[in-house]
Amino acid sequence: MQFGIFTVGDVTPDPTTGRAPTEAERVKSLITIALKAEEVGLDVFAQGQHHNPPFVVSSPTTTLGYIAAKTEKLVLSTSTTLITTTDPVKIAEDFATLQHVADGRVDLMMGRGNTGPVYPWFGRDIRDGIPLAVENYQLLRRLWREDVVNWEGQFRTPLQGFTSTPRPLDGVPPFVWHGSIRSPQIAEQAAYYGDGFFHNHIFWPPEHTERMVEFYRRRFEHYGHGSADQAIVGLGGQVFMRKNSQDAVREFRPYFDKAPVYGGGPSLEEFTSQTPLTVGSPEQVIERTLGFRDYVGDYQRQLFLIDHAGLPLKTVLEQLDILGEEVVPVLRREFAALKPAHVPDAPTHASLVAAAGGGHDSTVQAADDVTGRTVEVAQA
């Protein structure tokens, strides 16, 4: 099982001091957090994509590329990549490039984005969210799997004789997760392709997660990718820990009370009882997290949100220490002991290459400018 963190990259004032980090500080803090994640033994760092303040994550592969250069084991992922408003050609290029930069330590998670005003900035309409996700992802898959793509769809300029470069590392595209809170169509999409399904598993009661995952597993089996319990499931979760649980509650409360998604509504206590949010001791986080398996089954990836709502970098790094030293080693051991042998691990570049019968260089050479032969003809 993989453990990691995911961030939305928000620039939020620290409610205890009133001071907001600068964009420069926040961009650098994401990098510091990612490097620390590797240092403490986590497996995955995923960052979101937003195109409006207060976020600094409009260009995810820039940050991830730098992190790739500074790390050796960490898998770089996204939470999420906007498949609705980002050109699939750009996604294909960016993440194939990142694969080469990171020696394959890359996967990504598709999401639609739920901020209405963003869509028109990119010539889109939020009401087309699902059709955009369906069409754009289908094109993205082809761009990675076919050297020359002729394509016409509803939303994008047609492509004739188009080759997305660089080609995926070893001829194997990155593994893809699909994230959705409550749209069965997206779980259906993940199941159809045999891709992973990720539920963010924060802000809402676990019943929503349970129903989405159950549906995804059932449809994964329907499409013949394996039995339902072999589907690839990832969960989010938000935690804040101190040795003494009362200290955790006391320290986290001002951040909770001011957080845009939490403030003004149910109390911290109500949210921790009604949703997977866990604020307490490392032991409480371990116990709660192990309980996730009770309603989603054996799953492959657990990501925690830890740098939200203006928490200072120093505090976030302390949280990573606690995760790495006290929480994740226990979770790794316990989850591994519970997992039946026929339940697969999350796919990695190495496992995908092995499944493809080995890697091959998939470089596409340019058209011959002497004979005028196109790539398409040259490959025929």
Add this chain to the structure above:
Amino acid sequence: MTTRTLAVVSAGLSDPSSTRLLADRLTVATGEALRARGEDATVEVVELRGHARDLADNLTSGFANGSLQTAIDTVVGADALIAVTPVFSASYSGLFKTFFDVLDKESLTGKPVLLGATAGTPRHSLVVEHAMRPLFAYLRAVAVPTGVFAAAEDWAGGGVDRSLAGRIDRAAGELAGLVSGRPAATRPADPFADPTTSFEELLKGR
């Protein structure tokens, strides 16, 4: 004998409340009208006052907590709905509206509904028509033609004014008429049932 479920939503705030009083009168009259048609009724009352904080929380959190979800399930699963609000600032109260704001917008489609409102003055007597009826039209509920409005003076005699009693009976008869003979209420379609449209269909031409 068929037994129908009547859900009653009352947004009255005081105890006793004239809104609840009107709701009870409408409920009893509807039960009698159903029995006259050879059917029986069980009644489930949702007092919104008890969910005031739950509803506010739902607005910010985006989900109903357990207690509110039970109330929502009661209303959505009922064969008919009696909905009564006090008039606040010339319309339904915010509490009343919030309950219908947090329902899935498909969840009352086709539901027979009897609308009622109370106020301190008869000058609000068209509130059922100009405020409540459009709301339930939007929700695609089937509101009976008679909406029942009661002002303070309708209760003044210590009982119910005769013309108010007549409106209550007429409205209850209309609701019973809509409900009886219909198939039992069905739950909204399960979004997690196997899809009827295949994914290949969605991909067609892409």
